[in-house]
Structure formats: structure tokens, C-alpha cells
Amino acid sequence: MLIMKVSKRFEHGPTKIGFAVGLKFSKKASQRNLIKRRLREAVRIQLKRIKSGNRIIFITKFPRAENKLNSGRLQESVKNLLIKANLLAR
Secondary structure, three states: EEEEEEOOOOOOOOOOOEEOOOOOOOOOOOHHHHHHHHHHHHHHHHHEEEOOEEEEEEOOOOOOOOOOOOOOHHHHHHHHHHHHOOOOOO
């Protein structure tokens, strides 16, 4: 559903976060933008806890999955991915 790629390039620089939702996900720009907005909100909630100095990109991979990606699931997925990558400060 959601994939996260991380590049640890900076020691103490700012964290940069990007979002990619392709045409295979939905041909409608409004659907792709909706998912991007939901992802931004999910990341915003965790932003103060994310360790600095990383480049992170969130990618949606599965086509026609817009019905399965509600806000609650996205927030849970983002949090789980950040925990697995050990990017959340405690």
C-alpha cells in the first residue's frame, strides 16, 4: 500500500519529506491530490518526533486502492514505517 524510501545524508540538517502518487494509482488528479493531502497530514502529526537529517519519500504503489486509503489507515501506515526505519525519536 505505502512504501517509504530513506536517504540519510545530513548529520544535523533539516529533514526533507516528499510524496509520490502516480497515474497508476488513479487517473484523476483530484484523487491523487487527496491522497497526498492525507499523507501530509499523517506526517505532520509525527513531524516533531522524526529525527533530523534525513530525506524521506512516501510512495503509493498499488493501483485503484483509493478506497482502501482512508485517513486512519494512512496515519497508522506512516507511523509504522517510521518506527520500522527507526526514524522516530522517543
